[in-house]
Each structure stands twice: as C-alpha cells, then as structure tokens.
Amino acid sequence: MTETETLLQTALDWHRAGRGVAVASVVETWGSAPRPAGSLLVIADDGGMAGSVSGGCVEGAVVVEALEALEDGGARMLDYGVSDDEAFAVGLACGGRIRVRVEPVGSVLPVGALEEMADRAARREPFVRSVALAGGGAEILGMGEGADAVLRRGKSGLSEDGARFDLVHAPPLRLGIIGAVHIAQALVPMARLAGYAPAVVDPRPAFASEERFPETELLDDWPDAALEAYGIDGRTAVVTLTHDPKLDDPGLQAALRSDAFYIGALGSTRTHAKRVARLQAAGFTNAQIGRIHAPVGLDIGAATPGEIAVAVLAEMTQALRRG
Known part of the structure; x- marks a missing residue:
C-alpha cells in the first residue's frame, strides 16, 4: 500500500x-x-x-x-x-x-x-x-x-x-521489460532510482534468474500472458528488448491493447519496418502501431547497454511528463 x-x-x-x-x-x-x-x-x-x-x-x-x-x-x-x-x-x-x-x-x-x-x-x-x-x-x-x-x-x-x-x-510507476538481457540489467536499477517498480518478463530461466536480477519481480511466462496477469494501466511503461519476434511481438500486442503510457521496442529502423508489417498482418492499425517508440530511446548516440538504458529511461520520462 x-x-x-x-x-x-x-x-x-x-x-x-x-x-x-x-x-x-x-x-x-x-x-x-x-x-x-x-x-x-x-x-x-x-x-x-x-x-x-x-x-x-x-x-x-x-x-x-x-x-x-x-x-x-x-x-x-x-x-x-x-x-x-x-x-x-x-x-x-x-x-x-x-x-x-x-x-x-x-x-x-x-x-x-x-x-x-x-x-x-x-x-x-x-x-x-x-x-x-x-x-x-x-x-x-x-x-x-x-x-x-x-x-x-x-x-x-x-x-x-x-x-x-x-x-x-498516483500509484507507483511500473515498467514491464520483455527480455532479461544485458540492457535490462542496466535499466532495472536505473528505473528504480527514477521511481519505477520494474518487472522482467522472460520464459527462459537461464536469462531471468535471481542471480542476474536480484530483488526483481521475474515473470517466467510468455509475454502476452505475463503482461495480462501483470495488469498494464496508464502508469505503466512496456519495453521489449529481445530482438526475437517470438517474444517481442506478443508483448507488443498486449501493450498496444492496453493504456500503457509508453511502449518502446529495441531494434533498427529496418527491424522495426518488419515488425510493423507483422503487426499490420495481425490486425493492428497504423495509429495503434504508431504508439511504439522504435528504435527505442532518445537519439543520443547510445552504444553500450548502460547508455541505451539511459536513452530509454529518458524517453520514458519525456512521454510521462510531456505526453
């Protein structure tokens, strides 16, 4: 409470x-x-x-x-x-x-x-x-x-x-991260400092482990089911980081059906174009797909996992505070 x-x-x-x-x-x-x-x-x-x-x-x-x-x-x-x-x-x-x-x-x-x-x-x-x-x-x-x-x-x-x-x-901000990858390891502690309660979604136990993400909520189900159980509201951000459509796409589809204030997806412009085509084939409109921030994060030239996490958190803050 x-x-x-x-x-x-x-x-x-x-x-x-x-x-x-x-x-x-x-x-x-x-x-x-x-x-x-x-x-x-x-x-x-x-x-x-x-x-x-x-x-x-x-x-x-x-x-x-x-x-x-x-x-x-x-x-x-x-x-x-x-x-x-x-x-x-x-x-x-x-x-x-x-x-x-x-x-x-x-x-x-x-x-x-x-x-x-x-x-x-x-x-x-x-x-x-x-x-x-x-x-x-x-x-x-x-x-x-x-x-x-x-x-x-x-x-x-x-x-x-x-x-x-x-x-x-205003209930605590939440962040659902799809993919227990290196960027997620940097993003989780940064998000906590910014006032978020992060959760990491990944059905792969070798990635989503307590050793890699201590004291973090770990959801070891497929992203669509995990996010449905998690409950996405207007103070929740969702970020996909796996590069794998089998994991990212279900998470994005769940996020696009929700009131999430921010939806971000890792990947190049070319990768995102293919993602857009898959989402269109799944029945999502261009207006819905346009909610996705991709490539994820502010364009600050980020290269390392830590820098990319900074760019993602900055863009989430911009979306939250400036709409």
Whole structure:
C-alpha cells in the first residue's frame, strides 16, 4: 500500500469506529522540505495521529488546530514560517514556509469522498481531489475525467492560479521489460532510482534468474500472458528488448491493447519496418502501431547497454511528463 492509501484508509477506519477525525494536507511548502505538498496527517479527537506534514517541526501546532476544527466543524488554512533552527532539526539547511489545510471528516471532507478516495487508491486508480481554497468546494477526478494533465505531472500542489489545491494520488510507476538481457540489467536499477517498480518478463530461466536480477519481480511466462496477469494501466511503461519476434511481438500486442503510457521496442529502423508489417498482418492499425517508440530511446548516440538504458529511461520520462 502507498502512504496515501494507508492514511486514507486509517482516517476511514477511525471514523467508522466512532472517532472524530480530521485530515491535514500540505498545500504548499519550501523546495527542500522533508514532506512534499500532498503529505497527509490524520488526527483523531482523542489526540491519536498518523502520518506527517513536516517531519516534526509543526505537527504539534497542527494537531491543536485540528482538535479545534473538530469542535467547531470548520476547515483551517494554516501558514507557518519555519525557523532556521527548526528546519535544521528535521534535516534542512534553512527554514521556509509551509501551508497546511485541515478538514474535519463529515463537516468539511464528506465521508463519501473519503470512501471514494480510499476505494480508488485500493484499486491502484490514480485520482486528483481538487479543492477550491476560497469556497471549499471539491471534486474527485481520474484519468479521462478532466485531470489527465495534473495526473501526468504526478505531484500535489497549488494550481497555476493558486485558486485550487490538487491532492494527487498516483500509484507507483511500473515498467514491464520483455527480455532479461544485458540492457535490462542496466535499466532495472536505473528505473528504480527514477521511481519505477520494474518487472522482467522472460520464459527462459537461464536469462531471468535471481542471480542476474536480484530483488526483481521475474515473470517466467510468455509475454502476452505475463503482461495480462501483470495488469498494464496508464502508469505503466512496456519495453521489449529481445530482438526475437517470438517474444517481442506478443508483448507488443498486449501493450498496444492496453493504456500503457509508453511502449518502446529495441531494434533498427529496418527491424522495426518488419515488425510493423507483422503487426499490420495481425490486425493492428497504423495509429495503434504508431504508439511504439522504435528504435527505442532518445537519439543520443547510445552504444553500450548502460547508455541505451539511459536513452530509454529518458524517453520514458519525456512521454510521462510531456505526453
């Protein structure tokens, strides 16, 4: 479970147990803060709390405000200037500013909205809760519901005009790699550093081994079946690296039928032309086939497995952030 999912469920469980509950959200903060915008702190009317909004320097003050909000049923917008000493105590080089919105469950944050967010999070469904700071009105939106640009950005925070606070829940990015080859060995650790949970698909046990890919999810089925079980969503990238149509083509076909935000295939322009012909013969349209990035990766002159992995990860990032 993600931290956001855990805290939303905690707030819901506490409410269902009869406790008064408020949810505090970081709306705005300084650039190097230990807790980014969107961080949550759940406070119960008996003083219990879960989560964090600042790493410790303003939690006590937020809890006091939350308990008062639970008494009067109103929202709070809190603004703190964090001193250099306080900031240093939680690992920062200098102080800054943090804004926190506190919403009692029931009176401000509807129970139905909390249930919907917890449910969407449990289903790995990305969503945005967009709150109008002036009036307090809010809506919950997912992909295809008007929040695509915010979800692609993947970060909570104020809208450009400062009128709304967008609480973004974006499940961890995933990367399905077809082919347990040398490039995959370089790409897996790089992808982890970029925030992906990679999985390597290869039915050949000599390639997809724990020794070659330690602490990595290994799917030893044929790519189409493996990816179907894996479940490709709009925060999943798929890359084929084997050069072998028997493995790459089933993986590409599964990816093209999905909502994957990025599909890449290793191979030269000539190799890809043959691949296009096979996919056309399989019934895929030119528009569908056009989703494939091939030759895979940004054109930076990459030659070694490590360099090719850099180019692939860079192109995936471009597709994710710039669409």
